[in-house]
Amino acid sequence: MTAASEALFPLVWRLLVAVGIGALVGLEREASESGGSFAGSRTFPLLALAGALTQAFFPSLLPVVVGGLVLALLVGYAAKVRTEGDIGLTTLTAGLLVVLLGALTTHSQRGLVVALVAGGVLTALLSAKGRIHRFAERIEDEERRATVKFVLVVLVVLPLLPDRELEALYGLNPRFVWLMVVFVSGLSFAAYVLSRVVGTQRGLALTGFLGGFVSSTATTVSMAEQTTDSPGIYQVSAFAIVVASVVMFPRALVEVAVVNPALLPHVAVPLGLMTGAGVLAAVVVYWRSTREDAVTAEIENPFRLQPALVFGALFAAVLLVSESANSVLGVSGVYATAFVSGLADVDAMTLTLSKLAADGTVATDVATTGIVIAATANTLVKAALAWILGTRQLGTLVTAVLGLVVVVGLAVVFI
Numbered sequence: 001m002t003a004a005s006e007a008l009f010p011l012v013w014r015l016l017v018a019v020g021i022g023a024l025v026g027l028e029r030e031a032s033e034s035g036g037s038f039a040g041s042r043t044f045p046l047l048a049l050a051g052a053l054t055q056a057f058f059p060s061l062l063p064v065v066v067g068g069l070v071l072a073l074l075v076g077y078a079a080k081v082r083t084e085g086d087i088g089l090t091t092l093t094a095g096l097l098v099v100l101l102g103a104l105t106t107h108s109q110r111g112l113v114v115a116l117v118a119g120g121v122l123t124a125l126l127s128a129k130g131r132i133h134r135f136a137e138r139i140e141d142e143e144r145r146a147t148v149k150f151v152l153v154v155l156v157v158l159p160l161l162p163d164r165e166l167e168a169l170y171g172l173n174p175r176f177v178w179l180m181v182v183f184v185s186g187l188s189f190a191a192y193v194l195s196r197v198v199g200t201q202r203g204l205a206l207t208g209f210l211g212g213f214v215s216s217t218a219t220t221v222s223m224a225e226q227t228t229d230s231p232g233i234y235q236v237s238a239f240a241i242v243v244a245s246v247v248m249f250p251r252a253l254v255e256v257a258v259v260n261p262a263l264l265p266h267v268a269v270p271l272g273l274m275t276g277a278g279v280l281a282a283v284v285v286y287w288r289s290t291r292e293d294a295v296t297a298e299i300e301n302p303f304r305l306q307p308a309l310v311f312g313a314l315f316a317a318v319l320l321v322s323e324s325a326n327s328v329l330g331v332s333g334v335y336a337t338a339f340v341s342g343l344a345d346v347d348a349m350t351l352t353l354s355k356l357a358a359d360g361t362v363a364t365d366v367a368t369t370g371i372v373i374a375a376t377a378n379t380l381v382k383a384a385l386a387w388i389l390g391t392r393q394l395g396t397l398v399t400a401v402l403g404l405v406v407v408v409g410l411a412v413v414f415i
Contacts, residue, residue, distance in 0.1 A: 011056060011106065014052065014056075014105045014106045014112060015049065015052050015053070015056075015105070015106070017105050017112065017115070017116065018048040018049055018051065018052035018101070018102040018105040018106070018115070019045045019048060019049055019052075020045075021048055021098065021101050021102065021105070021115060021116070021119035022044040022045035022046070022047055022048030022049065022098050022101075022102065023041065023044065023045045024119060024123050025044045025094055025098055025119065025122060025123055025126065026041040026042065026043060026044030026045060027041050028123050028126050028127050029041075029044065029091055029094065029126065043095070044094075044095065044098050047069065047095055047098045047099045047102065048098045048099065048101060048102030048105075049102060050065065050069065050099060050102065051065075051066070051098070051099040051100060051101070051102030051103035051104075052102040052103060052105050052106045053106075054103065055102075055103035055104075055105075055106045055107050056106040062103055066096075066099055066100070069095075069096075069099055070096065073092055073095050073096065074092075090126070090129075094122065094126060097118075097122060098119075098122075101115040101118055101119050101122075102115070104118075157178060158175065158178055158179065158182065161174040161175040161178055162174055162175060176355075177312055177316050178312060181309075181312040216244040216245050216247065216248050216378075216382065217378075217381065217382070217385070219240065219241065219244040220241050220244060220245070220382045220385045220386065221385060221389060223237040223238075223240050223241045223244075223390070224237070224241070224385055224386050224388075224389035224390030224394060225389055225390070227390040227391045227393075227394045228389070228390060228391060231391050231393070234390070234391055234393040234394040234397065235285060235288060235397065236286075237390070237394055238285055238386070238394055238397040238398050238401070239282055239285045239286045241382060241386060241394075241398050242278055242281065242282040242285060242398065242401050242402065243278075243282055244382075245278065245379055245382045245402055245405070246274070246275055246278030246279060246282065246405070248346055248375060248378065248379075249271040249272075249274050249275045249278075249375060250271075250275060251347075252267070252271060252346060252347075252350045252371060252375060253267060253268060253271055253272075255347060255350045255351055255354065256350060256354045256371070259351055259354035259355055259358065260354040260355065260357055260358040262357075262358070262364075263354055263357050263358070263364060263367060263368070266364050266365070266367075266368045267367075267368050267371055267372075269412060270368065270372045270408075270409050270412040270413050271371070271372070271375065271409070273408050273409065273412055274372075274375070274405050274406075274408050274409040277404055277405050277408040278401070278402075278404075278405045281401040281404055281405070282401070285397065285401060321337050321341075322334055322337045322338075322341075322349075322352050322353065322356060322362075322370075331366050334353075334362060334366055334370050335369065335370060335373055337349075337370075338353070338370035338371070338373040338374040338377070339373050339374065339376075339377045340377075341374055341377075342373060342374030342375065342376065342377030342378045343377045343378065343381055345378070346374050346375055346378045349370065349371065349374035350371050350374065353366075353367040353370045353371050353374075354367065354371075368413060369413045369414075372409045372410065372412075372413045375409065376406050376409055376410060379402050379405060379406055380402070380406065382398065382402060383395070383398050383399040383402045383403070386398035386399065387399070
């Protein structure tokens with residue numbers, strides 16, 4: 001192979017990728033009959049190829065070429081509106097994006113990767129039109145307004161907060177605190193969206209899993225209350241409660257991985273074993289279940305401003321108290337704070353100890369044990385709620401299963 005052909009091969013490969021992205025989007029538009037006579041399986045690959053070739057050989061002319069294509073697409077769009085009466089902008093927008101994605105493929109290696117990912121996301125969004133519309137129809141106006149308010153506050157507040165420790169706030173970093181609020185809310189919202197798309201009625205495991213990621217406490221309350229009306233479903237309700245409680249541990253691992261990746265291997269052992277014990281016990285509970293009654297959890301939109309502010313205040317308080325307790329009382333102070341905090345919320349303590357361990361304020365083993373103690377306290381709360389709000393059979397079964405999970409976790413960190 002000559003030097004010229006070796007230099008040409010990467011460019012040919014990138015052009016083929018561009019054509020492939022265009023073809024993928026074009027086939028989707030044609031299969032869904034959304035493009036109509038405007039654009040389809042031939043037009044989109046050509047648009048991507050035009051963007052790729054221009055960026056490869058005439059990068060300075062890319063704005064001119066894009067402008068010309070925009071003009072051509074607008075003319076075609078106007079003709080489509082006139083002849084077909086379809087005023088949807090989705091296909092037109094997709095055509096413009098395909099031109100830019102084509103240009104990205106020949107821009108750089110990073111651009112090639114971005115184009116591949118963005119092309120896949122674009123195709124998925126286009127093909128999920130029906131599901132997206134059905135999801136939007138399921139959201140009530142109140143939930144929609146709450147989400148918009150939350151997103152607006154995030155976009156406005158986050159850039160304005162100082163990214164440094166402030167003496168007036170006892171050394172807290174306002175932007176870090178709010179960033180953790182956004183992170184936890186976003187994690188819950190992802191599960192909430194999934195529950196709205198697929199529906200929690202599709203299975204007990206899905207009910208517990210999605211409910212656990214949004215709010216394991218709320219899921220426990222919902223399941224326990226259902227057993228008071230239908231005592232015979234206590235086994236299937238217990239299964240959903242156990243799954244929701246166990247999901248709390250992987251969720252904590254995700255939070256540790258984001259805030260302090262170095263701590264993850266240490267925390268993964270006890271929380272992983274707790275997850276395994278909980279899953280095995282949950283399987284046994286499911287197999288012993290004699291009824292197939294459908295149970296569903298009331299999952300609320302986590303993108304609400306008031307709960308987010310409450311969590312932010314709790315997280316800031318736990319962060320300050322934990323650091324002070326470690327300075328004044330030592331390790332026992334951290335453990336006591338972890339237990340008390342865990343009764344209300346595991347996320348706040350998990351994020352706090354991950355940050356303190358990253359800063360070197362507490363040792364790795366102390367942070368690991370504290371997170372397990374917080375998770376243990378919150379797990380015990382689930383058992384108490386099952387007793388208080390549910391039937392005696394539910395309380396007994398949930399306590400036995402979650403008690404095993406707690407023993408496994410404490411044994412790993414203290415023995």
